[in-house]
Amino acid sequence: MADEVLFDYLHMEMIHEFFNENYKKEGKSEESMTTLELLGFRVGQCVIERLTKDSPRFKDELDAMKFTCKDFWMSVYKKQIDNLRTNHQFLAFPCGLIRGALSNLGITSVVTAEVAIMPACKFQIQIQRV
Amino acid sequence: MAVCVAVIAKENYPLYIKTLPNENELKFHYTVHTSLDVIEERIHSVSKNTNDLRELYLGLLYPTEDYKVYGYVTNSRIKFIIVIESTNATIRDNEIRSMFRKLHNAYTDMVCNPFYTNGDIIEST
Numbered sequence: 043m044a045d046e047v048l049f050d051y052l053h054m055e056m057i058h059e060f061f062n063e064n065y066k067k068e069g070k071s072e073e074s075m076t077t078l079e080l081l082g083f084r085v086g087q088c089v090i091e092r093l094t095k096d097s098p099r100f101k102d103e104l105d106a107m108k109f110t111c112k113d114f115w116m117s118v119y120k121k122q123i124d125n126l127r128t129n130h131q132f133l134a135f136p137c138g139l140i141r142g143a144l145s146n147l148g149i150t151s152v153v154t155a156e157v158a159i160m161p162a163c164k165f166q167i168q169i170q171r172v
Numbered sequence: 173m174a175v176c177v178a179v180i181a182k183e184n185y186p187l188y189i190k191t192l193p194n195e196n197e198l199k200f201h202y203t204v205h206t207s208l209d210v211i212e213e214r215i216h217s218v219s220k221n222t223n224d225l226r227e228l229y230l231g232l233l234y235p236t237e238d239y240k241v242y243g244y245v246t247n248s249r250i251k252f253i254i255v256i257e258s259t260n261a262t263i264r265d266n267e268i269r270s271m272f273r274k275l276h277n278a279y280t281d282m283v284c285n286p287f288y289t290n291g292d293i294i295e296s297t
Contacts, residue, residue, distance in 0.1 A: 088284045094247035095280055099228055106247075146248045146290075148182065 049118075053135060056081070075134045082138020087146040089139075093117060094147075103169070106147040114143055133163065140165060174271065175239065176200040176255040179279065181291060182248065184208060188294040204253050207233050207241045211251055214243070228276075229269055244272040250279065 060074035093114060100106045118139065133155040141153045144167070152168045175195060179188040191200045210233045230243040235258065244252040252275050256263055282288055 087290060091246075091248055091280050091283045095276055097247065099245070100247055148249050 056135070078134035079138035079141070082135040082140075083142035083145070084138075086139040086142025086144075088142075089118065090114065090143040090146045100147065103149055106144070106149060110140065110143050110147070133157075137165065140167065174254045174256050176204065176253075177275070178204045178251075178253040179275070179294060180204070180208060180251040180253065182250060183291075187250075187292075200255060203236070203239065203241060203255060207243060207253055208251070210234055210241075211243050211245060211253075215245060229272060231265070242268050242272075244276070246276060246279075252276070252279075 056078065060078055090110075094109070097109070097113075100109065137153045137155055141151055144151050144153075150170045152170065154166050154168075156164045156166065158164060173192075176189070176191040178186060178190075178200075181187050186201075186204070189197075189201060189204060191197050211230065214230050214233075228244055228246060230245060233241045233243045233253075235241075238258055239255050240258055242254045242256070244254075246252075252272055254268065254271060256268075282294065283290065
């Protein structure tokens with residue numbers, strides 16, 4: 043029961059730490075977003091590796107996307123994919139999370155987030171084809 | 173006992189190849205390299221029996237006169253290859269599967285190690 047709260051607190055503290063006054067003074071506020079996104083990237087890769095260990099192979103990209111949207115998201119946030127936090131800083135980590143998950147499944151992408159109406163949040167995933 | 177074990181990355185370069193000490197390493201590097209082609213073929217083949225596609229374990233890739241090569245591909249496109257001697261006829265399919273299972277578990281743990289960057293050569297310190 044307490045599991046979800048632990049991550050929430052950690053997440054909040056991380057954001058607080060990255061965006062506190064020290065960073066702003068040295069002009070590093072953009073770097074903070076990048077750092078958070080990269081953190082999410084790494085975590086996404088690891089979580090995907092653990093989760094896909096036992097599942098059968100994905101036939102194509104669509105399968106991989108479906109897995110990411112359903113199983114992966116459920117296991118991380120314990121919610122369906124359409125309820126989320128809203129705040130650009132908070133969104134950096136989940137964006138990285140999705141990008142990391144997809145990259146480990148073989149899909150290079152760019153993930154951006156938009157907040158249209160509170161409390162909904164849309165992630166836009168652009169897949170780059172080589 | 174496996175004679176050679178290899179872990180190949182998504183981009184098809186080797187992350188880890190280890191052979192028994194008194195064997196000719198180069199020969200196994202070559203065997204592993206050629207088995208990559210067989211793996212690619214198996215992954216991409218449009219199989220009539222879709223069950224085959226759903227499994228991570230690929231099974232016997234190809235037998236040579238001295239050795240048998242087994243393959244396993246994860247969902248993150250990491251390939252594991254095990255080469256065993258043909259004379260060792262007592263090895264069963266289940267045992268090979270469990271060997272791959274252990275390899276996969278070890279690989280997953282390694283990826284979660286914060287000191288390991290994805291794509292690095294695997295070495296123990």
